[in-house]
Amino acid sequence: MISRRVREKIAFTFLRLSALLVLVVLVAILYYIVSNGIGVVSIGFLLRNPEEGMTRGGIFPAIVGTVYLVALTLLFALPLGVSTAIYLSEYARGKNDRVVMIIKMATRILAGIPSIVYGLLGLGLFVLFLNLRFSILSASLTLSFLTVPIIIAASEEALESVPMSYREAALALGATRWQTIRSAVLPYALPGIMTGSILGLSRAAGETAPIMITGVAYYLPRLPTSLFDQFMALPFHIFTLSTQSSNPQLTRPVQFGTVFVLMALVLVMNLAAIVIRSRYSRLRA
């Protein structure tokens, strides 16, 4: 019969080891990438075009492509996601309507669908059916479909965490439902919404499969100038460098550099989300 104290020690040790393991894995990955990539990254690397079959030069167009992509995805996904969340959380509140239940379930399921399936959807719907062709438009629309469920989930949670008393207070003053949402609910849900959106977008920034079949290109001589142009992107760049390089020895450093840049981008976005969340929750308290 093991004593309670010993059991507690065992449990805690196990928990601590698990956490440590996670930390170790993260540190290992970061170390591997940083140590191999930092040497490659320089201002020139960031701002120059690829040269000589990607063996030299920079990744500027890929960076630009990813940035455009994220921006467009944000443009499409944010309004759609937040509006849906507002509808589900505020207008359909409590209504045990069949319709509402179905929509809610749908958003949960959508969040779990593999990204390649979204890619196929994008290919069929945007590229072919709507005839948008392989373009940054098709790709960002596809990515926004992928991101919307995440934004809806995060926004719903943020909206639901706003105390009911704010809504009641506003309604009791004679506010309409929309006024209540706009002035007494949304401002306080915003940090949560922003955090969720940024996290969703940072995921979209790293997606490879969907953009592969909706418009990304391995090499383009010019930057995209219209929505219907094709584009380059960081994750795909990494993919091609690691699988279809003409000279792996020379392209390896470029590869690491690209990974480094992509990771840095994702990291910065996550940090921004954390900072925003903590700043606003301090204001709330």
Add this chain to the structure above:
Amino acid sequence: MSKRPLDEGLNTIKGIITDMADLAVKTVEASVGAYVEGGALEVQVRAWSDALRSMHSDIEEVAVELLARYQPVAIDLRTIKSSMKIAYDLSRFGRYAYDILHVLQLLNGYKRTELKDEFIEGMSKKVLEMLRLSVDIYKRKNFDRVEDLSQMENEVDDMYRRHLKAMAENPPERAAKCISDVLLTRHLERIADHACYIVEEVYYMVHGRSMYFR
């Protein structure tokens, strides 16, 4: 229904009033008896009268504490208010009883037989009956004999007035007798009044509305 802290105080008050009522009746009986039959009861009546005063003061003290601490309402509030008034009325009986004997003491030297009077005897018997009836109504909280009391009150009033008139028209030879008669009938009439006040308070306590004998 659980016992409230207030109930203890209310029961204390009820107990003291019951004791006061019995003592008041005893005191007036003794006083009237001494007047009619004779007997040196001044000291005894004086002591009882003082006891009644002190019991009245005790009731006020308890009542004020209950009001301050428990914010009683409705029947509890009315009970407390009425009890204070009834206690006062009961203490007055002691005072009047003492006054009756005091009159005799002041006019000492005159033999009792010279001051004795059948009329006064009759009036005092009636007043005693009223007093006992009033205490009975208080104890039973039952108002079916209120009419009787009212009638007796009218009779006593009537007797008092008639006697005063008779005194004024036909004063007795001895001034002492005249004075003692007038004072006595006056005290008896007041005792009758207070007996009625008690019943008015009991009515308010039970029904929450005022009633008046006049």
Add this chain to the structure above:
Amino acid sequence: MKAVSNNNLKIQSKNLNLWFSEKHVLKNVNIAIEEKRVTAIMGPSGCGKTTLIRAFNRMNEIITGCRTSGEVLIDGKDVYGLDTDVVDLRRRVGLVFQKPNPFPKSIYDNVAFGPRIHGITRRRQLDDFVQFSLQEAALWEEVKDRLNDSALSLSGGQQQRLCIARALAVAPEVVLMDEPCSALDPAATAKIEALMRKLTQNYTVIIVTHNMQQAARVSDFTAFMYLGELVEYGETKKIFENPENELTEKYITGKFG
């Protein structure tokens, strides 16, 4: 109809019934509230008193499954009629909640919230509204130099007065208060009770309280509710000196179960 007098009736309910899903919460309530007085509604927990006052400004409808029948007349007009503007009703009949719930905004913005959503945007006008309301709520002197501070930096009693000011800022005719002092200490409670009496100069005040002594101290008329029914209603002096109903007597003398 349990009316006390027929003059100046601000609110009247006629056979008011209310259900939350299957639960019958208000049963045939007929009450007549006199204007510019304090009316207290008391009763044990769950008797329906909060539901009753919230029926006056239709705030119960926020909760799903709410169904009403009967009428609530304000100034003679049924507010459950089809042509009622619920938003305007809630402006005219304000509600202060049990737990102070100021928005996490500045003191100024809290009070200005109401006027703003009703279309007042000029700074000068808003300033006037804010000052007037805070004065009406006896809070102006304490906060006039720090209107931009967060409302959450105020004490509990001050926050509640701020909520009252916020409700007054939309110029209501009736102020409903749902156990406004239950979260406050005695000193803050005393201030709010004094404020209730002061408000009767311009507003009809209806308070819900489970504190009988507060109802006795503060109100002109008192209603006693039990299990969704209006058991007794009358002048406060009468109710506390000599109630007609045995149930009322039992409740106020503390002889309930």
